[in-house]
Amino acid sequence: MGGNPGSVERLLKIMARLRDPNGGCPWDRRQTYATIVPHTLEEAYEVADAIERQDFDDLPDELGDLLFQVVFYAQLGQEEGRFDFGEVVQRICDKLERRHPHVFGAQSDSAFLDEAALTTEWERRKASERAKKARTGILADVPTALPALSRSVKLQKRAARVGFDWDNLAPVAGKISEELDEVLEAVQEDESQQRVQEELGDLLFAVTNLARHLNVDPEQALRLANQKFEHRFNGVEQRCQQAQLPLKEAGMAQLEAFWQEIKRAEKGG
Numbered sequence: 001m002g003g004n005p006g007s008v009e010r011l012l013k014i015m016a017r018l019r020d021p022n023g024g025c026p027w028d029r030r031q032t033y034a035t036i037v038p039h040t041l042e043e044a045y046e047v048a049d050a051i052e053r054q055d056f057d058d059l060p061d062e063l064g065d066l067l068f069q070v071v072f073y074a075q076l077g078q079e080e081g082r083f084d085f086g087e088v089v090q091r092i093c094d095k096l097e098r099r100h101p102h103v104f105g106a107q108s109d110s111a112f113l114d115e116a117a118l119t120t121e122w123e124r125r126k127a128s129e130r131a132k133k134a135r136t137g138i139l140a141d142v143p144t145a146l147p148a149l150s151r152s153v154k155l156q157k158r159a160a161r162v163g164f165d166w167d168n169l170a171p172v173a174g175k176i177s178e179e180l181d182e183v184l185e186a187v188q189e190d191e192s193q194q195r196v197q198e199e200l201g202d203l204l205f206a207v208t209n210l211a212r213h214l215n216v217d218p219e220q221a222l223r224l225a226n227q228k229f230e231h232r233f234n235g236v237e238q239r240c241q242q243a244q245l246p247l248k249e250a251g252m253a254q255l256e257a258f259w260q261e262i263k264r265a266e267k268g269g
Helices: 008-018 026-030 033-052 059-079 085-099 115-132 148-160 169-188 193-213 218-242 252-266
Strands: none
Touching: 008 059, 033 059, 033 218, 059 085, 148 193, 148 218, 169 193, 193 218, 218 252
């Protein structure tokens, strides 16, 4: 195939070959923008997982898989005469230069010394871009396909930048208590499942707001909590096996005792 073994040009040629009607891969030829989306999301999470595991030997593989998703969309765009990989690169380059005038523009760096000024200028430019696309609302271009926790934070950040936010933790935490009470009230009053779901959604939204105020990514925090739960539950299962005690017959009291034992061991107790 020729070319630098690690070049983008080689990757683009491979992609074109995979999509070639004459001798290409049947699976790749069947794909559309919509069918690739689940794979894109999966690859993005695998990048995040490699970083969280600090598996930097595996990270280039995962980043390559994610890059391939971009190349795949670009190939589809080129086939339809909409755009190509070069335009994708050009647009992000133009956007980065446009949104960083303090780095690439003629303006003096002194005009953007503090982070608050940078954020204000960033939002001003994004608002201008939204207006050109006929998306004028503050929340207009927050992607609906984001994971719900991540989208909650983005919505909250956007609203906060125009002053719709609390300036301390007390009302943020208070809102969580308020929303929890409303969930329990809906359950106790035997409200519809739709009402319970709505109230639970409000509670989750309030929790993500607390995460935002604490500068914690709730999506990452929940992934780590999932990992912790998986590790501890596997430990509970192993202890049941060692005690020749069927998991389903152990009972909650015994399972909880094993769980607490594992927690103490983790803390060196």
